[in-house]
Structure formats: structure tokens, C-alpha cells
Amino acid sequence: MDQHALALLKAAESWDWPLAYRIKSSGGQDSKFKAIMPKLLSGFITESQSLGGTLVDQFWVVVGQCHPQLEENIKILRRIGFYSPRHSEIVLFDGVERETINFSPIFEMGAELFTHLCVAFMNPGGPKSRSGTPFSVSDFIAKDTDELLDIAASEGLGTRKQAALKALIFKRDGQSCPLTGLSFDTEDSVKPHLAHIIPNSVHNKPDTIKCIAMLAGTAVRDLVLEQLNDLGNLLHIELNAHVAYDDIHWGIEALNENGVVRFSSSTYFAITHRSPKVKYIYRRVPYKTAKGPGIIRLHDGDQIVFGGGPEAARLGPGPNPSLCNLQLAVARVLRMSGAADIIAQIKDDGDDSDFPHVYIASPAFCNILTAQLQLAGGVFL
Structure with a gap:
């Protein structure tokens, strides 16, 4: 049904999409917003199929709400194979006058994904890690790993927990930026910045969490809830790389030993579990062959090496692979559809x-x- 859905959305690029009031009143963004909606939905459906989500199923539920006859025609589409975009469109709209179809549910679905995924992921929010915390991270690095894990598990969202997490990532990944290759040295202004794979902006936003479940499945949703401010969602990178990440110019693709991007919850390497074989790949968004952006030394497709610290065998080889793939999926849709420019x-x-x-x-x-x-x-x- 994903091919039928993509065919329908290709045809939808010529539809007269209604506009939200806030878009109409926001600096002439109306025509741009109309243009991106079919591409936005197509992109999310494609990414959801790779991640193991249910977005395409929800899409057809929504299409069926637009007209009673469409529900019956969707049942026919489910029974037949995909032949061509035109054939899918003919079968779907058979016996239905276009003027009688209320496309509002589809428009609302697109606006919901734009609001609760695109805006949330491109507007990170939350505290940024800059020069440090009221606690000396070097003092925390000297602590035993078990003690650091206890602090990280018991300190809520406070600065003491942040210092413990920073120390744990040094123990996991080492003392250099995996993107730029620069050794962290505060005297030379090469400071480690604590970057979140999934941005803080999803915290306490149930609509965003619902959209994540639809896009990537309930197991990934649960990992986001559990790991948003924990070791699996964090890495140390230099400021230049951090800014480029927040601006959706690069992401991390995590592959398992079979070259597959989908990870179930059972393969997630929590601190108390042994890690599966994971390969982290640097991805430019959108795709470019040159190094960068900025002083990032990697090309698209290069491997990112995490796990260079003394406790990598215990803390895992890097960030949570499912969270990496989720962020990259949203980033790709943001850039491919044009939503990033609007935001x-x-x-x-x-x-x-x-x-x-x-x-x-x-x-x-x-x-x-x-x-x-x-x-x-x-x-x-």
C-alpha cells in the first residue's frame, strides 16, 4: 500500500490544498506551505516503511475518512498489486465525484506531522552544553563508572546529572570529536558540547511522541521516552559540528551487521546489555559529496568512530542506533520536502x-x- 500512497500523493501535488490561518498570516509562507505538503507526506511514508512504523496504515485510514466510497475502493487497492500511479488513482476514485470529496483529514494529517515532527526536530530547545557546569567534569571523570551511573540515574535533569553524563561519554567515546577529529582542549577553545540525538524539544509533548510512534513504531517511541536525557541519546562534538547538527545539515545512519537500519528494542544496547554490532555512517542532509559542512572532516558515507574511551566495552560503542535513524529520517524529510526552509x-x-x-x-x-x-x-x- 505504500506504492499506492506515494502515487496518490504525487497526483496530490496539483490539488488545491487549504491553508491554516496562521500560515496565511505568517509572512507570505502560504504558497510554500501548499507546495511542500504532498512531498512531506510522501517522505514520511517512505521513511516510516524503512523504520518499521505504521504511518502508511494511518494514511489510508485518513483517506477513507474523506468520502464513504473511498473506504470501499481502498479495500480493492489492498487486494491488487501496484501497476502504475495512474492505475492507483483511477481505482481509488472510481465512482466518486472529486467535488464531493472532503480532503481536510489528509491536510490535517500533513499539518500535524509538520508541527509535531518537523518543527520539534528543527527547533531543538532545551539547555545547550557550553563551557561546562557548576561541577568540574574532570572531577567526575575521575569517579568510578558505577558511581557515575548511579548519579546519572538518580539526579533527574539537574546539572550534576549533566556532569556525570559528560564524564560517561568521555569514558565511552574518548577525548576527541568524532566528526572533526579535533582533540578536546579547553585551553585551545576546542570544547566538548553535549549534543542530543533526539532534541530536547520533544520533552513533555505528547503529540510529538504520538507522531514518533506512528513514524517509527512503539518500540522506538519507548526508547525516546526512556533515553531522551541519558547516555544513549548523547554524544560529545565540537561546537561547529553541533551547530550544523541542530540546523539539520548532517545525521547518523546506524546499520546492523546485516546492513539493515531497523533495530528492535531488544537489540538496543542499554548500559546493562551487551551491544550488537553497529556501524555508524555519516550522512550529509541533503546529500553532498564534499567534506563538511564547516570543519567536519567526513564525507557522506564515511564511518563515524565512537567507542574510543576506556569503558566502551561496558557503555557501548556509541549512541542508540534507533534514535540515530529516527533523527536522520526526520532530517531527510525536512530537507527533501522544503519544510526546513519554511521553518x-x-x-x-x-x-x-x-x-x-x-x-x-x-x-x-x-x-x-x-x-x-x-x-x-x-x-x-
Whole structure:
């Protein structure tokens, strides 16, 4: 059914997609938003099939809500093979006048994915790791691994936990950036930045968690909930690489020993489990052959080497592979569909650094407020 879905969405690129009020009032983004929606849904369906999610099944449920006859025609599509995009479209709309179809449920699904996945992943939020914490990380590195694990498990989201996690990643991955090859040295301003594979912005957002389950399956959803602020979701990288990651310019593809990207929850290497064989691959988003961006020394397709620390055998060879593949899937859809460009513009619209010069109730103030509501997870409907 994924091929039928992709055929339908290709045809949908010519549809007259309705617009959300906030999009209409947000700096002329309306036509761009209309253009990306079919590509956005197609991209998420394709990525979901690779990750083992159920998004394509939900898509057909939503299509069936657009007209009673469509439910019957979808049953026929399920029984026949895929022949061509045109054939799929003819079978789906057989006996249905297009003017009587209410496509709103499909539009709403696209807007929901845009809001709760694209915006959430490209607007990381949460605390950034900069020069350090009130606790000396070097002091924590000297602690026994068991003690660090106990601190990380018992300290909630506080700075003491962050210091313990930073120390554990040094013990797992070593003292250099796996992307740039630079050795961390605070005296030379090469500082380790604690990067989250899945951004902090998904924390306490049930709609985003629901979309993650639909995209990648419930096992991956559970891993996100369990590991969002733990060792499996973290790595140390240099600032230049961190900024490029937050801006969705690269990601990590994790492959198992058979070259497959899908990982079940049973293969996740929690601290108390032995790790499966995992190969981490550097991916430019979108694909480019040159090194970079910035001072990143890797080309697309190069292996990223984690696990160079003294406790790698115990703490695992690197970050959680399922979380890496989830982030990369969303990043690809963001860039492929054009959603990244729209969100970048919304972030610019929401910049209130000149707020003292903007009058309340002025058009500029309203645009800033609208953009900030969108970035905070306001639904684009």
C-alpha cells in the first residue's frame, strides 16, 4: 500500500490544498506551505516503511475518512498489486465525484506531522552544553563508572546529572570529536558540547511522541521516552559540528551487521546489555559529496568512530542506533520536502532581539508572536 500512497500523493501535488490561518498570516509562507505538503507526506511514508512504523496504515485510514466510497475502493487497492500511479488513482476514485470529496483529514494529517515532527526536530530547545557546569567534569571523570551511573540515574535533569553524563561519554567515546577529529582542549577553545540525538524539544509533548510512534513504531517511541536525557541519546562534538547538527545539515545512519537500519528494542544496547554490532555512517542532509559542512572532516558515507574511551566495552560503542535513524529520517524529510526552509523563515520571523523597537499590536509584533507560537508547537490549523 505504500506504492499506492506515494502515487496518490504525487497526483496530490496539483490539488488545491487549504491553508491554516496562521500560515496565511505568517509572512507570505502560504504558497510554500501548499507546495511542500504532498512531498512531506510522501517522505514520511517512505521513511516510516524503512523504520518499521505504521504511518502508511494511518494514511489510508485518513483517506477513507474523506468520502464513504473511498473506504470501499481502498479495500480493492489492498487486494491488487501496484501497476502504475495512474492505475492507483483511477481505482481509488472510481465512482466518486472529486467535488464531493472532503480532503481536510489528509491536510490535517500533513499539518500535524509538520508541527509535531518537523518543527520539534528543527527547533531543538532545551539547555545547550557550553563551557561546562557548576561541577568540574574532570572531577567526575575521575569517579568510578558505577558511581557515575548511579548519579546519572538518580539526579533527574539537574546539572550534576549533566556532569556525570559528560564524564560517561568521555569514558565511552574518548577525548576527541568524532566528526572533526579535533582533540578536546579547553585551553585551545576546542570544547566538548553535549549534543542530543533526539532534541530536547520533544520533552513533555505528547503529540510529538504520538507522531514518533506512528513514524517509527512503539518500540522506538519507548526508547525516546526512556533515553531522551541519558547516555544513549548523547554524544560529545565540537561546537561547529553541533551547530550544523541542530540546523539539520548532517545525521547518523546506524546499520546492523546485516546492513539493515531497523533495530528492535531488544537489540538496543542499554548500559546493562551487551551491544550488537553497529556501524555508524555519516550522512550529509541533503546529500553532498564534499567534506563538511564547516570543519567536519567526513564525507557522506564515511564511518563515524565512537567507542574510543576506556569503558566502551561496558557503555557501548556509541549512541542508540534507533534514535540515530529516527533523527536522520526526520532530517531527510525536512530537507527533501522544503519544510526546513519554511521553518528557518519562521525562526527568523520569531526573532524578538529587536523587541524593544516593536510596538505591541503592531503587525510586526503580531508576526513575531505568531511565529513563536508555531515554534512552541502551535498546530498549523
